[in-house]
Amino acid sequence: MKDLPDDSFHVFDTTLRDGAQREGINLTVADKLTIARHLDDFGVGFIEGGWPGANPRDTEFFARARAEIDFAHAQLVAFGATRKAGVQAKDDPQVQALLDSGAPVITLVAKSHDRHVELALRTTLEENLEMVRDTVSHLRAQGRRVFVDCEHFFDGYRANPGYAKQVVSAAHEAGADVVVLCDTNGGMLPAQIDAVVRTVLADTGARLGIHAQDDTGCAVANTLAAVDAGATHVQCTANGYGERVGNANLFPVAAALELKYGRKVLPNGALAEMTRISHAIAEVVNLTPSTHQPYVGLSAFAHKAGLHASAIKVDPDLYQHIDPELVGNTMRMLVSDMAGRASVELKGKELGVDLGGDRELVGRVVERVKERELAGYTYEAADASFELLLREEIEGRPRRYFQVESWRAIVEDRPDGTHANEATVKLWAKGERIVSTAEGNGPVNALDRALRLGLERIYPPLAAMELVDYKVRILEGKHGTESTTRVLVSTADGKGEWSTVGVGENVIAASWQALDDAYVYGLLRAGVEPQE
């Protein structure tokens, strides 16, 4: 742990406990172990693993995490509630389950809003304070470090500030290391957080933490406001997962602390792994990574405006708030009708083609992109189609692996309610005429199958390629089905993925174009020599 910051500031992750409350997330024990490893790699100080005793999955997680993970940076934390009203902490089986988890640190959730004590807990305000004191003291006596989450603290403080502060003091005086002020309903704004944290810190002398929910869209700012006000423990979740809108997102919080505050909270080198770790965790929970997440999203450093592109060539730092490599991300130039020569040159460079010297060529490419985007094409989401266009201009003619003579797709709704989808393609490849027919679950699928069926014998690399995404957009929606159609296709070959675009007067013709580009690009990638 030699390169870790000291204990004076905590980054506390609760992805495995509060993050798992997000609608659509359902973690297995194996998922939780994998995420714990990623979080430890990232270097958070504490990983809250769940509520042992409350469900068998969490109990199992703690047993396996202790046995299977050799944590390099993080300490494992068990979450649970203060003892029940009217029993002693040492006799409460839920409290005992926290000790049995073997976790060196325990977070206790305590009520701090008077109405919640009375209506949800159905006990007296005094008994609630006693529950806090008794449970904290008991766990401390057993040698555990204790943090206390004051649930609904900010709403409670507004309703009854005196009582809310009594709960903080009770936890603090009983030996809790940190008392965490929770904006459980997420309704606070930064200025409110700042004022309350300052006052509570001055009035109680307790070490304070912050737990923010994102219901106002301010969870990151609320967390930072609490830090500004003196909190030294921040609770976050990876990618902001959590109940309702979610929790404070670990990644922008950690990045702000390291890059904007100059406060070292992660081990050396961890920040540069942030984009990878964010996406890896998204994969584990089976949610598509948000393309627009700060710092780590695919679009976070993507530039579209032509206005910017020319200046970016002069100095990229004029148009980005940090160097994307600091967080393991990269700058991307999007080619669109808003962009000009500079973005085409930059895009060329990204694709490994130096266009700097040839103004005439760049001009031609810009003109073709503009013309085609006017017709409905979009290249910002179709890198492979753009590269084919670029190569065509450089090489003076298009790449060709096959010549299409004609194709036909038939969709039939039969009297028994089933559908038949059949396609036939007629084409020439290496001097041979091929006629191929296939069925599919739709006309595009049938065309895709017929095309590959016909060509695989001649171009074996096609066998490894697979369509992995397919998007349709109708342009100029003013004439209903008479509109232009744009199709975006993503294709993968086990080593990488590429996107192509097709536009046509109907969805089948547009799909065909995108498929054609997809396979031409795939064969180019595979190093296959083009035909005459």
Place this chain on the structure above:
Amino acid sequence: MKDLPDDSFHVFDTTLRDGAQREGINLTVADKLTIARHLDDFGVGFIEGGWPGANPRDTEFFARARAEIDFAHAQLVAFGATRKAGVQAKDDPQVQALLDSGAPVITLVAKSHDRHVELALRTTLEENLEMVRDTVSHLRAQGRRVFVDCEHFFDGYRANPGYAKQVVSAAHEAGADVVVLCDTNGGMLPAQIDAVVRTVLADTGARLGIHAQDDTGCAVANTLAAVDAGATHVQCTANGYGERVGNANLFPVAAALELKYGRKVLPNGALAEMTRISHAIAEVVNLTPSTHQPYVGLSAFAHKAGLHASAIKVDPDLYQHIDPELVGNTMRMLVSDMAGRASVELKGKELGVDLGGDRELVGRVVERVKERELAGYTYEAADASFELLLREEIEGRPRRYFQVESWRAIVEDRPDGTHANEATVKLWAKGERIVSTAEGNGPVNALDRALRLGLERIYPPLAAMELVDYKVRILEGKHGTESTTRVLVSTADGKGEWSTVGVGENVIAASWQALDDAYVYGLLRAGVEPQE
């Protein structure tokens, strides 16, 4: 405009200009007009429509917006740059294009960061000030209201505060109504925004606005921090669309101002339309609405924790920061169908059907909606399909005007490069068997024509109906063309417009379903009696 707040505080929307910079958004003029109508319904004070003169699409938008939209609340704003170096504003064709747009308000973007003036604009600091003065004065002399966006203001202020403030003063003294401080690179945090806005306000006396980007995840908080510091003009985009990570999101900003600050910034009743408008705009730009967007996301008031359930029954306000109905959203208990029932009843009421008395019927409808939404249907954007489903449950059987025996669509790409699209429909109506074939510019268009050709003689009202919009979305994109397809169709009959949905294993089958619903609903609307 009687129920609108006065001019002392502006909500300024730039979805159509800066929002359109988001990766993946590509707006047609028709899209822009539709979005402008939604924004006007929401009640923003200003709608920045684009950069007239910079591209033909934006020029056309201004011409059509003036002719076609009768704005109830918003004023249309044209965006453009200060004049070029070394020419007079009156002789600069780009400045003239702003006047030609006819927009009553013009936002000028000006450089305020010294390095940008020198490296991107390649002129002197003094000439840049002169460009601001000259352009603002010229536009003011032509009777336009002028706002000035100080690009890269906060980075510029850090580098050279004196010069940044000179730009603000130049704009202010030349007659700009508002000088907008832009965090163009999005790297700021709320405390920094607060401090800079306070100082600039005190030092220049200019009326200030804020334009925040979300690169640190703090755009909403940064916007509110500027308001706390005295800014009275906030620039936002619907759903936070914008370059890179995006802009300050209009919806949480407006909600915070109205509900947390108690500052009236929208017309009466508008806030309760927020969820609907947010989703409607997402449909137009063809992006899935974020389920986790504050206030308006599907999950924004969804409760998963069993811990909360009993207390929510006692008092829902214990577990939500606002009443979701204030923003047109609903609480959802992820384990119960309570919310579902309420929304079906509400929806029934909206359609003029009182379902309040029949719990069993409502339960049946909830079950069918759930089952169908699981299969990929969406009724939020398909009122007519929902009404047909509702009527089917009330009347005990579906409305039928015709019985389809079978249909077939053929798309053929011919050796000469042209396409043939042909469809045949076989159906029964009023005891008669009809076989009808038609061509179209695509398979769906051909099916649509064949269906209407066959039925128009029997049901003359069909002649007045026209497909006006058609949208396709591929669901579960994990297997490319093998995904499920959802089609939304809008149909009009000169008196109104309605939307229907179809889902199927391919785009043609899904389109057929949506067309079928569209014409059944159209005939129902026209008062035609159904057949056996």
